[in-house]
Amino acid sequence: MNWTIVLLRGARLPAMGIAVALVIMWAAWNMRGTPHGAAFFEPFRWASLALLTFALVAYGYFMHRLLRWERTQGDQGCVRCGGPTGVLQTGRLIRGNQLSDFRRCYSCGKTSPDA
Ligand SMILES: [Zn+2]
Structure with a gap:
C-alpha cells in the first residue's frame, strides 16, 4: 500500500x-x-x-x-488491492443499463462495486 x-x-x-x-x-x-x-x-x-x-x-x-x-x-476495501475506498458514487446509465454504484480506491485508483 x-x-x-x-x-x-x-x-x-x-x-x-x-x-x-x-x-x-x-x-x-x-x-x-x-x-x-x-x-x-x-x-x-x-x-x-x-x-x-x-x-x-x-x-x-x-x-x-x-x-x-x-x-x-x-465498507469493505478495494476488491483488487484491499485498500481504503472513497465515498459512494452513483453508477452511470449507459444505453438503458444502470451500472452499479461504486467506490473508487484511494490506493490503486480503480473502482469497486458497492456491496
Ligand atoms: Zn485498490
Missing part, C-alpha cells in the same frame, strides 16, 4: 480548500490598507474562515473513514 498516493487522493479536496483560504487571507491582508482592496475583500471576510472550517471538517471525515477502514468497521 502506497500511503503517499492514498493521502494525495483522499486529502486533495481539503488541501485545495486550505490553499484557497490561505490565498484569500494573504491577499486580503496585503490589500487591507488600500480603499479598493478593503472594499473588494469585505464580502470574502468570513468566506475564507468558512472555507478553512469546511476543509478541516472534510479532512477529519477522510481520517475518520481511514480509521474505520483500518479497523474493518466501514
Whole structure:
C-alpha cells in the first residue's frame, strides 16, 4: 500500500480548500490598507474562515473513514488491492443499463462495486 498516493487522493479536496483560504487571507491582508482592496475583500471576510472550517471538517471525515477502514468497521476495501475506498458514487446509465454504484480506491485508483 502506497500511503503517499492514498493521502494525495483522499486529502486533495481539503488541501485545495486550505490553499484557497490561505490565498484569500494573504491577499486580503496585503490589500487591507488600500480603499479598493478593503472594499473588494469585505464580502470574502468570513468566506475564507468558512472555507478553512469546511476543509478541516472534510479532512477529519477522510481520517475518520481511514480509521474505520483500518479497523474493518466501514465498507469493505478495494476488491483488487484491499485498500481504503472513497465515498459512494452513483453508477452511470449507459444505453438503458444502470451500472452499479461504486467506490473508487484511494490506493490503486480503480473502482469497486458497492456491496
Ligand atoms: Zn485498490
